[in-house]
Amino acid sequence: MPLPALRRALAVLLVAAPLAAQDTTSRGVRIGLTYDPGSKPGVVVLPVTGAQGDSVRAILQRDFDNGDRINPIAIGGGVVQDVSRAAGPNWPLLARLGAAAAVQVTPTPSGFHVAVYNVATKQTALVREFPSSAAPDSRAWRAALHRIADDLEEAFTGVRGIAGTRILFERARRIWIVDSDGEGAMPVSETGTPMSPAWHPSGRMIAYGTYQPAGISTLDLTSGRSRTLVSGAGVFISPIFTPDGESVVYAHGVDEGVDLYIAPLSGGGGRRLSVGRGSDNVSPSFSPDGRRIAFMSGRAGQPEIYTMDADGTNVDLLTPLEFGQNAYRASPDWSPDGRLVAFQSQVAGTFQVLTINLRDRSLKQLTSDGRNEDPSWAPDGRHLTFVSTRTGTRQLWVVDIESGRTRQLTRGPAARLPAWSPRLATD
């Protein structure tokens, strides 16, 4: 192999390797579109037949749009009739619309039949059946469509979409769950004092802290059964599961400050990890490899973000202390690709969401409108949900860290403390 070609091949491997590790293509199918991360391929979702046809099309288009990697080309009026003809797609029209691909979804008695056309080659690029027995407009039915969107996004761009993910949050003294597109918001916990929900890596269980009575509880989302993992005097705050899913790390303290503890799900109580010496240490977040924990600590006076080894040793200040600046930095969340830590910092008297790059410690401010806090990464490592007061009440929003595009996720009563799910297995 000539050297330049080898170098190109290596470069491709180097770029593709982390993506492949993070997003395993279930069927290994790639469509022959040239995907440039700087531009979004245009995709036309062709009209869908059947009573729910318009809903199906709207959900897919919105999922593509929310993913920020595909440009769903909006067409309406007479053009809708023209793009898809009995003889097949209207290639010249699709090309004029700037579409790289067209998606045809056909509801069948057993689910959905999906065909993808490559506009450049005028070929059918992919045909796939998506079985679903869910009743139209039900949560499971919408989940099946989100799965189609995520599979197609993976086929188009190499990165699986996040349409099928969900977000936990706290509202009116209960833990709620909402789909990634803002639909289907519903409470999952009893009324009480639940705070800081966190996902088990399986996506089937969650943990949360309560302050009256004080403890850490887990809740099985399938059975609805909850149980108290640890409880007692003092406070129990901000649980997260270890990446192996076998333990919970949380903050606890009575009279000697608040430290991070670890307790196995199999029982036996908690063991202290951090050495805060009377300071407050809360809000842990694991690095994706499970070797480090980012957390917030007031050990130096003002709250800052630190990292430490998973056993509590090798503590490092992550966010730069700026002389004379009384910043307050909190709520770290380690990105799924391990490159960034999102957090909130005091900026001009209120909170804004920032990321810090772990390699060069460069900061990037992602918000500026209202009070913005509690960032939580989507599993694509590109989107963050956070709490913002920009509309007057506390609501969840989503920002694409590449483009800065934001959208409102929740509406209604105040919401806070969001936790974005890992990729969820459907049914």
Place this chain on the structure above:
Amino acid sequence: MIRRTTVLSLALLSVVGLDACRRRVVPAPAPVATSNDAQRQADSLAALRAQQRADSIAAAEAAAREAASANQRTAPELAAVLTQKVYFDYDQDVLRDDARAVLDAKVPILLANPAITVAITGHTDERGTAEYNLALGQRRAAQVKRYLEAKGVPEARLSTQSLGDSQPAVAGSDESAYQQNRRAEFQPSGGGALLRPRS
């Protein structure tokens, strides 16, 4: 008549005797008094002392009754002192001078009423994160507990908890509201009616 006198003097003697026993002080008769005059003088002195003692017992009982009713009147005042809140600076658990004064007023009442336990609850203002605020509230309650312990209140009678920013005392997003919300509250329980500390 004679009989009655005897009974009376016996009664008087027994009172004196009882009193003497209670005080564990045996009044020693003057060894040189042998004449009738001296005997009479001694008798009247003993009677006088007995009378004085009876009077002072009555006076003490009256004072105790008065003190009890005074305590009933001051119990709400004492309870108000016990439940008076202490306030903190932003992101601090350090006890300010005003907080120390409020706690110092509670100490003698707590010492005079050993059956009373107190639940100390730390609160924060709405700034900061909900998670850190829960920790900060706990640190404030713990600081208050440490101070009262140092003043002699047994640890077993003091418990701590935090409600973070979940229960503001007043609504609002200005410094005046924040100051009233950065506080520790006190919930005394047990011990019956509060007794006034000895001054």
